[in-house]
Amino acid sequence: MTTTTKTVKALKPGKAPKVSRPGKAGRAAARRQAGLSQGQLVRRRFLGNTAAVASLVLFVLILVLAYSAGGFLGLPGWWKYTHNEVTDVLNGGVPTLQLLPFSLGEHPFGQDRLGRDTFAQTMRGVQISVAVMAIIGLVGGFIGVVIGAAAGYFRGWVETLLMRLTDIVIIIPLIILAAVLGQVASRSVPAGVQPYFLGLFVGTVVWTGLARLVRAEFLSLREREFVDAARIAGASSARIIFKHILPNAVGVIIVSVTLSMSAAILLETSLSYIGMGVKAPDVSLGLLISQNQEAFSTRPWLFWWPGLFIVAICLCVNFIGDGLRDAFDPRQKKFNARRAKEAPVPPAAVGSGHPGSGRDLAGTDGSDD
Amino acid sequence: MLTYIARRLVTAVLILLGASFVVYQLTALSGDPLHDLRASNAPNKDQLIQQRIDLLNLDVPAPVRYFQWLGGAVRCVIPTQCDLGYAINGQPVTEALGRAMGMTILLVSAAAVLAIVIGVALGIVTALRQYSTLDYGVTFMAFLFFSLPVFWVAVLLKEFAAIGFNNFLRDPHIPLQTILLIGLVSAVVWFVCAAGTLPRRFGAAAIGFVLAAAVMWVLSATGWFATPGLGLAVIALTGTAIAFGTTLLAAGLRNRRALYAALASAGAGVVLYFPIQPLLAQATGLMIFLLAVATVLAGLAAGYLMGGYDRRQNMSAAAITAFLTGGLILLDRYMQAWPAYMDNSRINGRPIATIGSQTPNLRGDFWIHGLDTFTHLLLPTIALLLISLASYSRYARSSMLEIMNMDYIRTARAKGLSERTVVMRHAFRNALIPIATIVAFDIGGLIGGAVITENVFAFAGMGQLFIKSLERVDPNPVMGVFLVTGIVALVFNLIADLVYSALDPRVRVKA
Numbered sequence: 001m002t003t004t005t006k007t008v009k010a011l012k013p014g015k016a017p018k019v020s021r022p023g024k025a026g027r028a029a030a031r032r033q034a035g036l037s038q039g040q041l042v043r044r045r046f047l048g049n050t051a052a053v054a055s056l057v058l059f060v061l062i063l064v065l066a067y068s069a070g071g072f073l074g075l076p077g078w079w080k081y082t083h084n085e086v087t088d089v090l091n092g093g094v095p096t097l098q099l100l101p102f103s104l105g106e107h108p109f110g111q112d113r114l115g116r117d118t119f120a121q122t123m124r125g126v127q128i129s130v131a132v133m134a135i136i137g138l139v140g141g142f143i144g145v146v147i148g149a150a151a152g153y154f155r156g157w158v159e160t161l162l163m164r165l166t167d168i169v170i171i172i173p174l175i176i177l178a179a180v181l182g183q184v185a186s187r188s189v190p191a192g193v194q195p196y197f198l199g200l201f202v203g204t205v206v207w208t209g210l211a212r213l214v215r216a217e218f219l220s221l222r223e224r225e226f227v228d229a230a231r232i233a234g235a236s237s238a239r240i241i242f243k244h245i246l247p248n249a250v251g252v253i254i255v256s257v258t259l260s261m262s263a264a265i266l267l268e269t270s271l272s273y274i275g276m277g278v279k280a281p282d283v284s285l286g287l288l289i290s291q292n293q294e295a296f297s298t299r300p301w302l303f304w305w306p307g308l309f310i311v312a313i314c315l316c317v318n319f320i321g322d323g324l325r326d327a328f329d330p331r332q333k334k335f336n337a338r339r340a341k342e343a344p345v346p347p348a349a350v351g352s353g354h355p356g357s358g359r360d361l362a363g364t365d366g367s368d369d
Numbered sequence: 370m371l372t373y374i375a376r377r378l379v380t381a382v383l384i385l386l387g388a389s390f391v392v393y394q395l396t397a398l399s400g401d402p403l404h405d406l407r408a409s410n411a412p413n414k415d416q417l418i419q420q421r422i423d424l425l426n427l428d429v430p431a432p433v434r435y436f437q438w439l440g441g442a443v444r445c446v447i448p449t450q451c452d453l454g455y456a457i458n459g460q461p462v463t464e465a466l467g468r469a470m471g472m473t474i475l476l477v478s479a480a481a482v483l484a485i486v487i488g489v490a491l492g493i494v495t496a497l498r499q500y501s502t503l504d505y506g507v508t509f510m511a512f513l514f515f516s517l518p519v520f521w522v523a524v525l526l527k528e529f530a531a532i533g534f535n536n537f538l539r540d541p542h543i544p545l546q547t548i549l550l551i552g553l554v555s556a557v558v559w560f561v562c563a564a565g566t567l568p569r570r571f572g573a574a575a576i577g578f579v580l581a582a583a584v585m586w587v588l589s590a591t592g593w594f595a596t597p598g599l600g601l602a603v604i605a606l607t608g609t610a611i612a613f614g615t616t617l618l619a620a621g622l623r624n625r626r627a628l629y630a631a632l633a634s635a636g637a638g639v640v641l642y643f644p645i646q647p648l649l650a651q652a653t654g655l656m657i658f659l660l661a662v663a664t665v666l667a668g669l670a671a672g673y674l675m676g677g678y679d680r681r682q683n684m685s686a687a688a689i690t691a692f693l694t695g696g697l698i699l700l701d702r703y704m705q706a707w708p709a710y711m712d713n714s715r716i717n718g719r720p721i722a723t724i725g726s727q728t729p730n731l732r733g734d735f736w737i738h739g740l741d742t743f744t745h746l747l748l749p750t751i752a753l754l755l756i757s758l759a760s761y762s763r764y765a766r767s768s769m770l771e772i773m774n775m776d777y778i779r780t781a782r783a784k785g786l787s788e789r790t791v792v793m794r795h796a797f798r799n800a801l802i803p804i805a806t807i808v809a810f811d812i813g814g815l816i817g818g819a820v821i822t823e824n825v826f827a828f829a830g831m832g833q834l835f836i837k838s839l840e841r842v843d844p845n846p847v848m849g850v851f852l853v854t855g856i857v858a859l860v861f862n863l864i865a866d867l868v869y870s871a872l873d874p875r876v877r878v879k880a
Contacts, residue, residue, distance in 0.1 A: 164380075164383075164384065164387075167380075167384045168384050168387045168388045168391070169388075171384055171385070171388050171855050171858055171859060172388050172391070172392060172851065172855070262515075262516065266516075266518055269518050269520075270518060270519070270520065270821050273518075273520045273821065273824075274820070274821060274824050274836060275840075276836075276839075286518070286520075289518075289520065289521060289524070290520075293520075293524050296524060296528055297528070303524065307518065307521040310516075310518050310521065311513070311516050311517060311518070311521075314515075314516035314517075314518075315512060315513060315516040318512050318515060318516055319512060322512075
């Protein structure tokens with residue numbers, strides 16, 4: 001609540017200069033407004049979105065917790081157990097986490113049947129799952145942008161060829177293709193790096209949606225006047241694509257990649273769950289649930305923690321993606337005429353008492369022309 | 370138009386050829402189909418290996434084998450000549466595929482229909498009340514459901530919905546704390562849904578609390594959960610409410626003729642409740658279907674006979690009411706069969722199943738088997754529903770928001786149309802256009818998309834067949850499943866485009 005009120009107040013001075021008045025003050029305001037780059041505008045709108053900012057903070061906290069506790073790149077973490085270390089089962093492996101007063105205890109998330117520490121396993125699972133998610137998103141994003149941009153810019157036979165290729169990949173249900181590729185990866189690559197290869201392979205098949213999106217964006221952008229101007233000035237195709245068109249399409253791309261990452265973490269955990277993804281010596285959140293679901297009635301904590309982390313990560317990524325979408329394209333959250341009719345109070349005054357009114361303002365912000 | 374469809378179909382065949390070649394090679398690459406035999410200690414090991422090589426033509430390289438498979442698959446154009454090869458255990462793929470397809474359709478159809486109806490309704494309502502508590506609540510729930518891994522939900526459902534509810538049925542009395550808790554949950558829901566001033570919403574919450582707690586107390590005290598049923602009074606009350614509700618949405622309460630037509634249909638259902646019971650005792654699937662058609666026709670007739678300046682409104686209001694009242698009577702009949710189902714020796718008082726699609730060797734009439742299918746489909750349907758519900762509600766919301774900001778909506782308001790007409794006639798129908806195409810896409814993907822759900826609930830559908838075959842490096846069933854999902858997806862893509870151009874005259878397909 002308090003953060004919301006703060007953002008509303010912080011936003012207000014930013015909004016004020018938008019009303020252009022003649023005179024000296026007006027010109028100064030116009031200059032100040034002109035001084036805001038696209039990136040600053042987007043950042044300002046994103047920071048006004050309470051849900052997205054809270055999700056970003058939570059996501060970063062989860063990452064810091066997972067990487068610092070488990071250690072990475074050969075560095076040791078601060079947690080005393082590793083994910084595959086077998087110790088004596090204490091008190092039936094019941095979790096020792098206490099919130100009031102806060103104490104971690106010996107095994108905060110409990111232990112499994114063999115005596116492995118669930119906290120260490122879950123943290124390792126978060127590391128792997130997030131890494132795989134990022135690889136899928138980046139690889140898929142890269143291929144999608146390259147194929148979509150080439151098809152949309154060059155048109156002609158290049159477009160026909162690339163779009164038919166997209167049709168072929170899109171027609172094969174994603175989970176089926178990922179399962180086959182995961183299977184191949186698991187048999188030809190040594191354990192340890194396997195999860196990353198899984199991400200790489202899955203990334204090579206999830207680019208289809210983005211490719212279609214980027215193509216459509218390029219098709220409309222290449223007909224704009226500034227592209228014509230650049231072409232007449234003698235710019236090469238590469239320069240037009242990278243300097244003139246791509247920066248204008250970057251919002252669509254970032255939003256789409258972010259949202260595809262939330263789909264990617266569900267895909268990775270699902271594949272691991274049915275035994276086609278990350279396999280046994282490695283740990284992933286889906287694999288942990290799969291290994292422990294039989295023990296639900298005796299050791300429910302083995303099942304709860306990995307699941308909660310999947311939901312938390314996925315929820316955060318979804319909210320961040322949604323916030324980015326609103327920030328890049330505020331037109332999608334048009335002001336509702338009906339609401340204005342029923343509530344003649346200025347939105348800022350209504351907003352200050354409402355939760356999440358930061359979003360409200362961010363939405364109306366762009367449509368005041 | 371025809372040239373367009375023909376060109377699309379030719380492209381689709383080419384895409385299917387390319388994709389099937391890729392899938393066949395990948396499956397062949399994914400491992401050694403003789404793996405289990407090589408490791409076995411059977412005395413006739415070499416003979417078994419040779420047998421399998423002959424069955425699956427393993428001595429032929431995979432690219433060539435694909436064309437052998439294609440030769441058989443092409444003949445599927447004539448249904449009786451279909452040859453999709455054999456699975457690794459010697460069973461013809463067409464046989465296994467047919468059974469699996471029936472199971473999958475059974476599983477996904479109920480979930481898809483429910484998800485579309487509830488999701489679209491939620492999306493429309495939240496769009497009409499943008500930035501209300503209800504909107505924020507539904508948005509958060511949509512994001513939450515969207516982020517749930519289906520296997521995790523499935524295990525939770527099995528543990529709490531199935532095992533917990535079965536334990537509860539052993540002694541169906543609700544303790545006081547639970548009654549109060551249910552009342553509180555209901556109060557929160559009423560508070561979120563209610564509009565208006567704060568006192569009014571608290572009033573709604575109080576009503577919600579009292580209603581839910583009272584209903585729960587009555588149900589518990591009368592042992593309703595052991596011998597459920599609706600009875601004539603509840604059917605009459607609900608039928609009247611349905612009549613008012615459908616008239617409100619379809620015609621507006623001012624249209625008295627529509628209201629009387631709808632009430633007459635509900636009344637006819639109540640009058641026919643007792644006379645129809647002996648007929649229902651010997652029900653078959655076909656009979657229920659014919660009765661449903663007759664009910665809708667009777668509703669349409671009632672609306673037509675009522676006359677007036679706009680018969681279509683009467684007819685739709687009366688037909689929907691008749692159909693829903695008929696559904697209530699059907700539900701009541703199923704509930705009457707519940708005690709017999711519970712006492713069945715195969716069920717043994719634990720009705721909600723966690724795995725499988727039916728109880729093996731169950732004996733009973735139409736109603737018992739219907740209940741058996743219901744108890745088996747309940748959990749997977751909820752799991753699938755939660756996840757697809759979220760995306761539909763989001764799509765419907767954004768689509769409706771966009772429409773509500775259109776100029777023609779302002780025009781409709783400006784010329785003095787009632788809010789109902791503006792929303793139901795001008796906005797809702799146009800908001801459905803993009804949703805219709807998304808639905809068509811989704812149905813294409815849904816047939817093969819229930820892989821995980823089938824796996825968790827041990828439901829022998831196509832996803833299960835695919836995964837099991839893939840684990841055994843058995844290309845023929847994999848190809849069979851792929852062929853079905855691929856054709857369905859391509860056909861529904863085409864349908865989606867055609868539907869779009871049919872619904873939205875601004876969009877024309879290029880001939």
